Amino acid sequence: MISPLSNPPLFHLGPLPVPESVVATWGIMLLLAGGGAMLTRGLRLAPSRTQAALELLVSTVDSQIRDTMRVEPGPYRAFIGTLFVFIFAANWSALLPGVEPPTAHLETDAALALLVFLAVIWFGVRAGGVRGYLASFAFPNPIMIPLNFIETLTRTFSLLVRLFGNVMSGVFVIGIVLSLAGLLIPIPLMALDLLTGAVQAYIFAVLAMVFIAGAVAEAKPETPSTKAPP
Amino acid sequence: MSIDWAALGLQALNVLILVWLLARFFWRPVAGVIEQRRAAAQALLDDAGAKNEAAKAALAEVTATRAGFAQEREALLAQAQAQAAAARTTLLAAAAQEAEALRREARAAMQTEQAAAAQAWRARASRLAVDIAARLAARLQGEAVQAAFLEFLLREIQALPPAARQAAALEAVSATEIPAAAQPDIAARISAALGVMPRITFITEPALIAGLELRGPHLRISNSWRADLDRIEQDLTHDG
Numbered sequence: 342m343i344s345p346l347s348n349p350p351l352f353h354l355g356p357l358p359v360p361e362s363v364v365a366t367w368g369i370m371l372l373l374a375g376g377g378a379m380l381t382r383g384l385r386l387a388p389s390r391t392q393a394a395l396e397l398l399v400s401t402v403d404s405q406i407r408d409t410m411r412v413e414p415g416p417y418r419a420f421i422g423t424l425f426v427f428i429f430a431a432n433w434s435a436l437l438p439g440v441e442p443p444t445a446h447l448e449t450d451a452a453l454a455l456l457v458f459l460a461v462i463w464f465g466v467r468a469g470g471v472r473g474y475l476a477s478f479a480f481p482n483p484i485m486i487p488l489n490f491i492e493t494l495t496r497t498f499s500l501l502v503r504l505f506g507n508v509m510s511g512v513f514v515i516g517i518v519l520s521l522a523g524l525l526i527p528i529p530l531m532a533l534d535l536l537t538g539a540v541q542a543y544i545f546a547v548l549a550m551v552f553i554a555g556a557v558a559e560a561k562p563e564t565p566s567t568k569a570p571p
Numbered sequence: 572m573s574i575d576w577a578a579l580g581l582q583a584l585n586v587l588i589l590v591w592l593l594a595r596f597f598w599r600p601v602a603g604v605i606e607q608r609r610a611a612a613q614a615l616l617d618d619a620g621a622k623n624e625a626a627k628a629a630l631a632e633v634t635a636t637r638a639g640f641a642q643e644r645e646a647l648l649a650q651a652q653a654q655a656a657a658a659r660t661t662l663l664a665a666a667a668q669e670a671e672a673l674r675r676e677a678r679a680a681m682q683t684e685q686a687a688a689a690q691a692w693r694a695r696a697s698r699l700a701v702d703i704a705a706r707l708a709a710r711l712q713g714e715a716v717q718a719a720f721l722e723f724l725l726r727e728i729q730a731l732p733p734a735a736r737q738a739a740a741l742e743a744v745s746a747t748e749i750p751a752a753a754q755p756d757i758a759a760r761i762s763a764a765l766g767v768m769p770r771i772t773f774i775t776e777p778a779l780i781a782g783l784e785l786r787g788p789h790l791r792i793s794n795s796w797r798a799d800l801d802r803i804e805q806d807l808t809h810d811g
Contacts, residue, residue, distance in 0.1 A: 348578060373589065384601065418594075427586060446578075448575050448578040451574065456586055
Protein backbone atom coordinates (compact mmCIF):
# COMPACT_ATOMS: atom_id res chain seq x y z
CA MET A 342 0.00 0.00 0.00
CA ILE A 343 1.24 3.43 -0.94
CA SER A 344 1.49 5.82 2.00
CA PRO A 345 -0.96 8.66 1.83
CA LEU A 346 1.80 10.92 3.01
CA SER A 347 3.87 10.30 -0.07
CA ASN A 348 3.56 12.68 -2.99
CA PRO A 349 5.46 11.18 -5.89
CA PRO A 350 5.98 13.31 -9.01
CA LEU A 351 3.95 12.42 -12.06
CA PHE A 352 6.30 14.24 -14.39
CA HIS A 353 8.94 16.93 -14.37
CA LEU A 354 8.47 20.46 -15.65
CA GLY A 355 12.05 21.25 -16.37
CA PRO A 356 13.82 20.87 -13.04
CA LEU A 357 10.54 20.99 -11.10
CA PRO A 358 8.87 17.70 -10.20
CA VAL A 359 5.10 17.94 -10.65
CA PRO A 360 3.22 15.67 -8.24
CA GLU A 361 -0.36 14.46 -8.58
CA SER A 362 -1.67 17.05 -6.08
CA VAL A 363 -0.42 19.89 -8.30
CA VAL A 364 -2.06 18.36 -11.34
CA ALA A 365 -5.30 17.92 -9.40
CA THR A 366 -5.01 21.55 -8.33
CA TRP A 367 -4.64 22.60 -11.91
CA GLY A 368 -7.76 20.64 -12.75
CA ILE A 369 -9.65 22.30 -9.93
CA MET A 370 -8.34 25.71 -11.03
CA LEU A 371 -9.43 25.04 -14.56
CA LEU A 372 -12.84 23.93 -13.39
CA LEU A 373 -13.38 26.85 -11.03
CA ALA A 374 -11.94 29.62 -13.20
CA GLY A 375 -13.49 28.27 -16.40
CA GLY A 376 -16.82 27.61 -14.73
CA GLY A 377 -16.78 31.04 -13.09
CA ALA A 378 -15.94 32.81 -16.33
CA MET A 379 -18.60 30.86 -18.23
CA LEU A 380 -21.32 31.36 -15.63
CA THR A 381 -20.67 35.08 -15.23
CA ARG A 382 -20.75 35.91 -18.93
CA GLY A 383 -24.39 36.91 -19.11
CA LEU A 384 -25.01 38.59 -15.78
CA ARG A 385 -28.12 40.76 -15.72
CA LEU A 386 -30.00 42.87 -13.20
CA ALA A 387 -32.89 40.43 -13.44
CA PRO A 388 -31.04 37.25 -12.43
CA SER A 389 -31.56 33.73 -13.74
CA ARG A 390 -31.61 30.76 -11.34
CA THR A 391 -27.89 30.13 -11.94
CA GLN A 392 -27.03 33.78 -11.42
CA ALA A 393 -29.17 33.83 -8.28
CA ALA A 394 -27.19 30.85 -6.94
CA LEU A 395 -23.90 32.58 -7.74
CA GLU A 396 -25.11 35.78 -6.09
CA LEU A 397 -26.21 33.76 -3.08
CA LEU A 398 -22.69 32.38 -2.78
CA VAL A 399 -21.12 35.84 -3.06
CA SER A 400 -23.65 37.35 -0.66
CA THR A 401 -22.99 34.56 1.85
CA VAL A 402 -19.25 35.14 1.67
CA ASP A 403 -19.78 38.89 2.06
CA SER A 404 -22.08 38.31 5.00
CA GLN A 405 -19.55 36.03 6.67
CA ILE A 406 -16.80 38.59 6.17
CA ARG A 407 -18.99 41.35 7.61
CA ASP A 408 -20.04 39.29 10.59
CA THR A 409 -16.57 37.96 11.35
CA MET A 410 -14.26 40.82 10.43
CA ARG A 411 -16.63 43.79 11.01
CA VAL A 412 -15.39 45.42 7.82
CA GLU A 413 -16.68 45.92 4.30
CA PRO A 414 -16.02 42.69 2.37
CA GLY A 415 -14.70 44.21 -0.86
CA PRO A 416 -10.90 43.92 -0.31
CA TYR A 417 -11.12 40.47 1.32
CA ARG A 418 -13.84 38.79 -0.75
CA ALA A 419 -11.60 37.37 -3.46
CA PHE A 420 -9.01 35.90 -1.09
CA ILE A 421 -11.36 34.50 1.54
CA GLY A 422 -13.91 33.34 -1.01
CA THR A 423 -11.30 31.65 -3.15
CA LEU A 424 -9.81 29.91 -0.13
CA PHE A 425 -13.20 28.50 0.78
CA VAL A 426 -14.19 27.53 -2.74
CA PHE A 427 -10.82 25.96 -3.52
CA ILE A 428 -10.55 23.97 -0.29
CA PHE A 429 -14.18 22.91 -0.65
CA ALA A 430 -13.64 21.77 -4.22
CA ALA A 431 -10.32 20.12 -3.34
CA ASN A 432 -11.85 18.24 -0.41
CA TRP A 433 -14.81 17.10 -2.46
CA SER A 434 -12.62 16.07 -5.40
CA ALA A 435 -12.25 12.81 -3.51
CA LEU A 436 -15.62 11.88 -4.98
CA LEU A 437 -14.03 11.52 -8.39
CA PRO A 438 -12.60 8.06 -8.91
CA GLY A 439 -8.83 8.01 -8.96
CA VAL A 440 -8.50 11.60 -7.76
CA GLU A 441 -6.83 12.22 -4.45
CA PRO A 442 -7.72 15.57 -2.90
CA PRO A 443 -4.81 18.02 -3.08
CA THR A 444 -5.58 19.07 0.48
CA ALA A 445 -4.73 15.55 1.60
CA HIS A 446 -1.12 16.41 0.88
CA LEU A 447 0.99 18.48 3.22
CA GLU A 448 2.38 20.76 0.51
CA THR A 449 -1.04 22.06 -0.52
CA ASP A 450 -2.14 22.73 3.04
CA ALA A 451 1.21 24.29 3.79
CA ALA A 452 0.87 26.50 0.74
CA LEU A 453 -2.61 27.57 1.87
CA ALA A 454 -1.41 28.27 5.40
CA LEU A 455 1.57 30.16 4.02
CA LEU A 456 -0.75 32.29 1.89
CA VAL A 457 -2.91 33.05 4.95
CA PHE A 458 0.25 33.96 6.87
CA LEU A 459 1.34 36.31 4.09
CA ALA A 460 -2.17 37.69 3.70
CA VAL A 461 -2.27 38.55 7.40
CA ILE A 462 0.95 40.48 6.96
CA TRP A 463 -0.23 42.09 3.72
CA PHE A 464 -3.59 43.25 5.02
CA GLY A 465 -2.08 44.27 8.36
CA VAL A 466 0.55 46.42 6.66
CA ARG A 467 -2.04 47.84 4.29
CA ALA A 468 -4.28 48.81 7.20
CA GLY A 469 -1.70 50.37 9.51
CA GLY A 470 1.57 50.49 7.64
CA VAL A 471 4.67 48.47 8.47
CA ARG A 472 5.11 50.29 11.73
CA GLY A 473 1.51 49.85 12.70
CA TYR A 474 1.60 46.21 11.85
CA LEU A 475 4.78 45.61 13.81
CA ALA A 476 3.37 47.65 16.69
CA SER A 477 0.41 45.27 16.79
CA PHE A 478 2.80 42.62 18.15
CA ALA A 479 3.27 44.77 21.24
CA PHE A 480 -0.44 44.63 22.03
CA PRO A 481 -1.51 44.78 24.81
CA ASN A 482 2.08 45.48 26.06
CA PRO A 483 5.62 44.90 24.77
CA ILE A 484 6.09 41.89 27.01
CA MET A 485 3.69 40.09 24.71
CA ILE A 486 5.88 40.56 21.63
CA PRO A 487 7.52 37.10 21.73
CA LEU A 488 4.26 35.40 22.55
CA ASN A 489 2.41 37.26 19.78
CA PHE A 490 5.13 36.40 17.33
CA ILE A 491 5.08 32.73 18.29
CA GLU A 492 1.27 32.80 18.16
CA THR A 493 1.43 34.08 14.60
CA LEU A 494 3.57 31.15 13.59
CA THR A 495 1.76 28.52 15.59
CA ARG A 496 -1.70 29.51 14.45
CA THR A 497 -0.48 29.29 10.88
CA PHE A 498 0.94 25.90 11.67
CA SER A 499 -2.34 24.92 13.31
CA LEU A 500 -4.16 25.85 10.13
CA LEU A 501 -1.88 23.58 8.20
CA VAL A 502 -2.10 20.70 10.61
CA ARG A 503 -5.89 20.95 11.11
CA LEU A 504 -6.71 20.86 7.43
CA PHE A 505 -4.10 18.27 6.58
CA GLY A 506 -4.99 16.05 9.51
CA ASN A 507 -8.72 16.05 8.82
CA VAL A 508 -8.53 15.51 5.09
CA MET A 509 -5.61 13.12 5.12
CA SER A 510 -7.17 11.05 7.89
CA GLY A 511 -10.38 10.75 5.95
CA VAL A 512 -8.58 9.59 2.85
CA PHE A 513 -6.40 7.28 4.94
CA VAL A 514 -9.34 5.69 6.77
CA ILE A 515 -11.31 5.26 3.57
CA GLY A 516 -8.30 3.67 1.94
CA ILE A 517 -7.85 1.24 4.82
CA VAL A 518 -11.55 0.36 4.99
CA LEU A 519 -11.71 -0.02 1.23
CA SER A 520 -8.76 -2.37 1.24
CA LEU A 521 -10.28 -4.44 4.04
CA ALA A 522 -14.08 -4.44 3.49
CA GLY A 523 -14.82 -4.03 -0.16
CA LEU A 524 -16.78 -1.65 -2.35
CA LEU A 525 -19.87 -0.45 -0.45
CA ILE A 526 -18.65 -0.28 3.13
CA PRO A 527 -16.63 2.95 2.76
CA ILE A 528 -19.65 4.89 1.41
CA PRO A 529 -20.85 6.15 4.84
CA LEU A 530 -17.30 7.07 5.61
CA MET A 531 -17.03 8.90 2.29
CA ALA A 532 -20.22 10.84 3.11
CA LEU A 533 -18.75 11.72 6.46
CA ASP A 534 -15.59 12.73 4.66
CA LEU A 535 -17.62 15.09 2.43
CA LEU A 536 -19.15 16.69 5.51
CA THR A 537 -15.72 16.97 7.08
CA GLY A 538 -14.35 18.51 3.89
CA ALA A 539 -17.10 21.16 3.80
CA VAL A 540 -16.68 21.93 7.48
CA GLN A 541 -12.91 22.15 7.16
CA ALA A 542 -13.21 24.53 4.21
CA TYR A 543 -15.52 26.73 6.24
CA ILE A 544 -13.26 26.54 9.33
CA PHE A 545 -10.15 27.35 7.31
CA ALA A 546 -11.85 30.38 5.71
CA VAL A 547 -13.28 31.60 9.03
CA LEU A 548 -9.91 31.26 10.78
CA ALA A 549 -8.24 33.12 7.94
CA MET A 550 -10.81 35.90 8.38
CA VAL A 551 -10.23 35.97 12.13
CA PHE A 552 -6.45 36.20 11.73
CA ILE A 553 -6.65 38.90 9.07
CA ALA A 554 -9.29 40.85 11.03
CA GLY A 555 -7.10 40.70 14.15
CA ALA A 556 -4.11 42.02 12.24
CA VAL A 557 -6.17 44.75 10.57
CA ALA A 558 -7.85 45.86 13.80
CA GLU A 559 -4.61 45.94 15.80
CA ALA A 560 -2.58 47.59 13.07
CA LYS A 561 -5.15 50.24 12.24
CA PRO A 562 -4.27 53.58 13.92
CA GLU A 563 -6.82 54.77 16.45
CA THR A 564 -8.95 57.62 15.21
CA PRO A 565 -9.45 60.62 17.55
CA SER A 566 -13.10 59.78 17.90
CA THR A 567 -12.29 56.36 19.30
CA LYS A 568 -9.91 57.63 21.96
CA ALA A 569 -11.19 57.92 25.47
CA PRO A 570 -11.65 61.49 26.71
CA PRO A 571 -8.88 62.76 29.02
CA MET B 572 7.84 12.21 5.87
CA SER B 573 9.34 15.14 4.03
CA ILE B 574 8.00 18.33 2.46
CA ASP B 575 8.34 18.82 -1.26
CA TRP B 576 9.20 22.50 -1.30
CA ALA B 577 8.83 22.73 -5.04
CA ALA B 578 5.29 21.36 -4.80
CA LEU B 579 4.61 23.75 -1.94
CA GLY B 580 5.76 26.66 -4.04
CA LEU B 581 3.77 25.48 -7.03
CA GLN B 582 0.65 25.08 -4.94
CA ALA B 583 1.08 28.53 -3.40
CA LEU B 584 1.52 29.98 -6.87
CA ASN B 585 -1.48 28.00 -8.10
CA VAL B 586 -3.71 29.30 -5.32
CA LEU B 587 -2.50 32.86 -5.91
CA ILE B 588 -3.30 32.51 -9.61
CA LEU B 589 -6.67 31.04 -8.73
CA VAL B 590 -7.36 33.95 -6.39
CA TRP B 591 -6.57 36.35 -9.24
CA LEU B 592 -8.57 34.37 -11.78
CA LEU B 593 -11.65 34.07 -9.61
CA ALA B 594 -11.38 37.69 -8.56
CA ARG B 595 -11.23 38.65 -12.23
CA PHE B 596 -13.86 36.29 -13.60
CA PHE B 597 -16.17 35.51 -10.69
CA TRP B 598 -16.12 37.54 -7.50
CA ARG B 599 -15.87 41.00 -9.04
CA PRO B 600 -18.52 40.52 -11.79
CA VAL B 601 -21.03 38.93 -9.43
CA ALA B 602 -20.40 41.50 -6.71
CA GLY B 603 -20.62 44.18 -9.39
CA VAL B 604 -24.03 43.03 -10.57
CA ILE B 605 -25.21 42.84 -6.97
CA GLU B 606 -24.00 46.39 -6.44
CA GLN B 607 -25.65 47.49 -9.66
CA ARG B 608 -28.93 45.98 -8.51
CA ARG B 609 -28.55 47.59 -5.13
CA ALA B 610 -27.81 50.93 -6.79
CA ALA B 611 -30.77 50.49 -9.12
CA ALA B 612 -33.00 49.60 -6.19
CA GLN B 613 -31.65 52.57 -4.27
CA ALA B 614 -32.27 54.79 -7.28
CA LEU B 615 -35.80 53.43 -7.50
CA LEU B 616 -36.25 54.04 -3.79
CA ASP B 617 -34.82 57.54 -4.12
CA ASP B 618 -37.03 58.17 -7.11
CA ALA B 619 -40.00 56.79 -5.24
CA GLY B 620 -39.05 58.93 -2.26
CA ALA B 621 -38.73 61.99 -4.49
CA LYS B 622 -42.07 61.22 -6.08
CA ASN B 623 -43.53 60.66 -2.64
CA GLU B 624 -42.18 64.04 -1.54
CA ALA B 625 -43.51 65.61 -4.72
CA ALA B 626 -46.88 63.97 -4.11
CA LYS B 627 -46.84 65.26 -0.54
CA ALA B 628 -45.95 68.72 -1.78
CA ALA B 629 -48.72 68.52 -4.38
CA LEU B 630 -51.12 67.31 -1.71
CA ALA B 631 -50.08 70.18 0.54
CA GLU B 632 -50.56 72.58 -2.36
CA VAL B 633 -53.98 71.12 -3.09
CA THR B 634 -54.85 71.36 0.60
CA ALA B 635 -53.67 74.96 0.67
CA THR B 636 -55.63 75.66 -2.50
CA ARG B 637 -58.68 74.03 -0.95
CA ALA B 638 -58.20 76.16 2.15
CA GLY B 639 -57.88 79.15 -0.16
CA PHE B 640 -61.10 78.11 -1.86
CA ALA B 641 -62.82 77.90 1.50
CA GLN B 642 -61.48 81.30 2.53
CA GLU B 643 -62.41 82.75 -0.84
CA ARG B 644 -65.86 81.20 -0.55
CA GLU B 645 -66.24 82.68 2.93
CA ALA B 646 -65.07 86.05 1.65
CA LEU B 647 -67.44 85.88 -1.33
CA LEU B 648 -70.29 84.82 0.92
CA ALA B 649 -69.51 87.64 3.33
CA GLN B 650 -69.27 90.10 0.43
CA ALA B 651 -72.51 88.79 -1.05
CA GLN B 652 -74.20 89.00 2.34
CA ALA B 653 -72.91 92.54 2.79
CA GLN B 654 -74.07 93.46 -0.70
CA ALA B 655 -77.43 91.82 -0.05
CA ALA B 656 -77.76 93.66 3.26
CA ALA B 657 -76.82 96.95 1.59
CA ALA B 658 -79.22 96.27 -1.27
CA ARG B 659 -81.92 95.31 1.19
CA THR B 660 -81.31 98.50 3.17
CA THR B 661 -81.36 100.52 -0.03
CA LEU B 662 -84.48 98.77 -1.26
CA LEU B 663 -86.16 99.18 2.11
CA ALA B 664 -85.25 102.85 2.16
CA ALA B 665 -86.44 103.29 -1.40
CA ALA B 666 -89.60 101.34 -0.65
CA ALA B 667 -90.16 103.40 2.48
CA GLN B 668 -89.64 106.59 0.51
CA GLU B 669 -91.90 105.35 -2.24
CA ALA B 670 -94.50 104.24 0.28
CA GLU B 671 -94.26 107.59 2.01
CA ALA B 672 -94.62 109.35 -1.35
CA LEU B 673 -97.54 107.11 -2.23
CA ARG B 674 -99.03 107.75 1.16
CA ARG B 675 -98.59 111.46 0.74
CA GLU B 676 -99.96 111.26 -2.77
CA ALA B 677 -102.86 109.16 -1.63
CA ARG B 678 -103.44 111.50 1.27
CA ALA B 679 -103.36 114.48 -1.09
CA ALA B 680 -105.60 112.68 -3.54
CA MET B 681 -107.90 111.74 -0.73
CA GLN B 682 -107.93 115.29 0.56
CA THR B 683 -108.55 116.48 -2.98
CA GLU B 684 -111.32 113.97 -3.39
CA GLN B 685 -112.68 114.84 0.00
CA ALA B 686 -112.52 118.53 -0.90
CA ALA B 687 -114.11 117.83 -4.27
CA ALA B 688 -116.72 115.66 -2.64
CA ALA B 689 -117.31 118.27 0.00
CA GLN B 690 -117.58 120.91 -2.70
CA ALA B 691 -119.90 118.69 -4.69
CA TRP B 692 -121.95 117.92 -1.63
CA ARG B 693 -121.95 121.59 -0.76
CA ALA B 694 -123.04 122.53 -4.26
CA ARG B 695 -125.61 119.81 -4.20
CA ALA B 696 -126.82 120.92 -0.78
CA SER B 697 -126.90 124.49 -2.04
CA ARG B 698 -128.85 123.48 -5.05
CA LEU B 699 -131.10 121.40 -2.88
CA ALA B 700 -131.53 124.31 -0.49
CA VAL B 701 -132.17 126.64 -3.39
CA ASP B 702 -134.63 124.16 -4.85
CA ILE B 703 -136.35 123.88 -1.52
CA ALA B 704 -136.35 127.62 -1.18
CA ALA B 705 -137.61 127.96 -4.76
CA ARG B 706 -140.37 125.48 -4.07
CA LEU B 707 -141.21 127.28 -0.89
CA ALA B 708 -140.99 130.63 -2.62
CA ALA B 709 -143.12 129.38 -5.45
CA ARG B 710 -145.92 128.94 -3.02
CA LEU B 711 -145.66 132.62 -2.18
CA GLN B 712 -147.28 133.77 -5.43
CA GLY B 713 -149.82 136.50 -5.26
CA GLU B 714 -150.53 140.17 -5.61
CA ALA B 715 -148.94 140.99 -2.28
CA VAL B 716 -145.71 139.37 -3.36
CA GLN B 717 -145.92 141.08 -6.71
CA ALA B 718 -146.52 144.45 -5.01
CA ALA B 719 -143.58 143.83 -2.70
CA PHE B 720 -141.32 143.06 -5.64
CA LEU B 721 -142.57 146.23 -7.41
CA GLU B 722 -141.64 148.22 -4.39
CA PHE B 723 -138.22 146.61 -4.28
CA LEU B 724 -137.76 147.43 -7.98
CA LEU B 725 -138.72 151.05 -7.53
CA ARG B 726 -136.25 151.34 -4.64
CA GLU B 727 -133.54 149.82 -6.78
CA ILE B 728 -134.29 152.27 -9.59
CA GLN B 729 -134.19 155.18 -7.21
CA ALA B 730 -130.85 153.93 -5.90
CA LEU B 731 -129.45 154.13 -9.41
CA PRO B 732 -127.52 157.19 -10.48
CA PRO B 733 -129.49 159.47 -12.82
CA ALA B 734 -127.34 158.67 -15.81
CA ALA B 735 -128.08 155.01 -15.46
CA ARG B 736 -131.84 155.64 -15.45
CA GLN B 737 -131.79 156.96 -19.08
CA ALA B 738 -133.40 154.31 -21.27
CA ALA B 739 -135.64 154.43 -24.31
CA ALA B 740 -137.05 150.93 -24.10
CA LEU B 741 -137.16 148.49 -21.27
CA GLU B 742 -138.53 145.04 -20.59
CA ALA B 743 -140.42 144.29 -17.43
CA VAL B 744 -139.99 140.57 -16.78
CA SER B 745 -142.20 138.73 -14.30
CA ALA B 746 -142.67 135.07 -13.33
CA THR B 747 -146.37 135.13 -13.93
CA GLU B 748 -148.21 137.15 -16.43
CA ILE B 749 -149.24 140.54 -15.11
CA PRO B 750 -152.78 141.30 -15.88
CA ALA B 751 -153.13 143.85 -18.64
CA ALA B 752 -155.10 146.13 -16.39
CA ALA B 753 -152.27 146.40 -13.96
CA GLN B 754 -149.57 146.92 -16.52
CA PRO B 755 -150.13 150.68 -17.20
CA ASP B 756 -149.99 151.43 -13.52
CA ILE B 757 -146.81 149.49 -13.05
CA ALA B 758 -145.28 151.15 -16.14
CA ALA B 759 -146.23 154.53 -14.83
CA ARG B 760 -144.67 153.91 -11.47
CA ILE B 761 -141.48 152.64 -13.09
CA SER B 762 -141.31 155.64 -15.43
CA ALA B 763 -141.86 157.90 -12.48
CA ALA B 764 -139.07 156.20 -10.61
CA LEU B 765 -136.79 156.53 -13.62
CA GLY B 766 -137.68 160.03 -14.28
CA VAL B 767 -138.08 159.36 -18.01
CA MET B 768 -140.80 157.84 -20.10
CA PRO B 769 -139.38 154.72 -21.74
CA ARG B 770 -141.37 152.21 -23.69
CA ILE B 771 -141.95 149.29 -21.34
CA THR B 772 -142.77 145.80 -22.60
CA PHE B 773 -144.05 143.14 -20.18
CA ILE B 774 -142.56 139.63 -20.53
CA THR B 775 -143.26 136.51 -18.56
CA GLU B 776 -140.41 134.11 -17.41
CA PRO B 777 -141.60 131.40 -15.07
CA ALA B 778 -137.99 130.75 -14.15
CA LEU B 779 -138.01 133.84 -12.03
CA ILE B 780 -140.31 132.04 -9.57
CA ALA B 781 -141.57 135.36 -8.37
CA GLY B 782 -140.49 138.95 -8.84
CA LEU B 783 -140.25 141.78 -11.34
CA GLU B 784 -137.05 142.55 -13.21
CA LEU B 785 -136.17 145.40 -15.49
CA ARG B 786 -133.94 144.81 -18.47
CA GLY B 787 -132.68 147.28 -21.02
CA PRO B 788 -129.81 147.82 -23.39
CA HIS B 789 -127.80 149.48 -20.65
CA LEU B 790 -129.78 148.64 -17.61
CA ARG B 791 -130.56 145.44 -15.81
CA ILE B 792 -132.15 145.22 -12.41
CA SER B 793 -132.50 141.65 -11.10
CA ASN B 794 -135.33 141.62 -8.67
CA SER B 795 -136.76 138.10 -8.32
CA TRP B 796 -136.64 135.02 -6.25
CA ARG B 797 -134.50 133.45 -8.92
CA ALA B 798 -131.91 136.22 -8.76
CA ASP B 799 -131.92 136.15 -5.00
CA LEU B 800 -131.58 132.37 -4.93
CA ASP B 801 -128.79 132.51 -7.49
CA ARG B 802 -126.90 134.98 -5.37
CA ILE B 803 -127.52 132.88 -2.25
CA GLU B 804 -126.36 129.71 -4.04
CA GLN B 805 -123.30 131.50 -5.33
CA ASP B 806 -122.50 132.78 -1.89
CA LEU B 807 -123.00 129.34 -0.35
CA THR B 808 -120.88 127.69 -2.99
CA HIS B 809 -118.11 130.21 -2.68
CA ASP B 810 -118.16 130.12 1.08
CA GLY B 811 -117.27 126.44 1.02
